[in-house]
Amino acid sequence: MANEKDILNSSKAPEPVGAYPHARRVGNLLFLSGVGPRERGTKKIPGVELDEKGNIVSYDIEAQCRSVFQNVRNILEDAGSNWDNLVDVTVFLTNMKDDFATYNRLYAEYFKYNQPCRTTVEVNKLPTPIAIELKCIATID
Known part of the structure; x- marks a missing residue:
C-alpha cells in the first residue's frame, strides 16, 4: 500500500480524469501520470474547437504542446521537483x-538545456479530445 505522503x-494542473x-514518489524518483493540455477547473482544452457533440472540429497542436508542458511543470513544482529534473518523457501524439x-x-x-530520454509514439485516440499527452519521470530531492 502506498504511503499517503508519496501520492x-x-x-494547478487539471484534475485527473480517472x-x-x-x-x-518512490525513493528519489517522481512518476507522473499521463498529463494532457486541459486547464484546471474546466474541460477547456487550449487550441481545441469542439462541435455540439464533443467531436474535434479543429485543434492547434502548438497551443496544446505549450499547455501540456506547463501542466507538467506545475505538477513537478507542486511535488517539490522541477523541469530540469526530468529524466524520461514518453509522448503520445494522435497525429504524428x-x-x-x-x-x-x-x-x-x-x-x-535539460535533455531527458524521450520516446514519441502515435496513438489512435486519447481519453479526452486532446492531441498530445506526456508521461514523465523526474528525480526529486
Whole structure:
C-alpha cells in the first residue's frame, strides 16, 4: 500500500480524469501520470474547437504542446521537483504525420538545456479530445 505522503496532486494542473494521482514518489524518483493540455477547473482544452457533440472540429497542436508542458511543470513544482529534473518523457501524439514537426520544434525549445530520454509514439485516440499527452519521470530531492 502506498504511503499517503508519496501520492501527490497539484493544485494547478487539471484534475485527473480517472482514479489516479498526478504523481507518485518512490525513493528519489517522481512518476507522473499521463498529463494532457486541459486547464484546471474546466474541460477547456487550449487550441481545441469542439462541435455540439464533443467531436474535434479543429485543434492547434502548438497551443496544446505549450499547455501540456506547463501542466507538467506545475505538477513537478507542486511535488517539490522541477523541469530540469526530468529524466524520461514518453509522448503520445494522435497525429504524428501532421503534428510531429511542430511538437518536435517546441520540445527542442522547452528542453534546450535539460535533455531527458524521450520516446514519441502515435496513438489512435486519447481519453479526452486532446492531441498530445506526456508521461514523465523526474528525480526529486
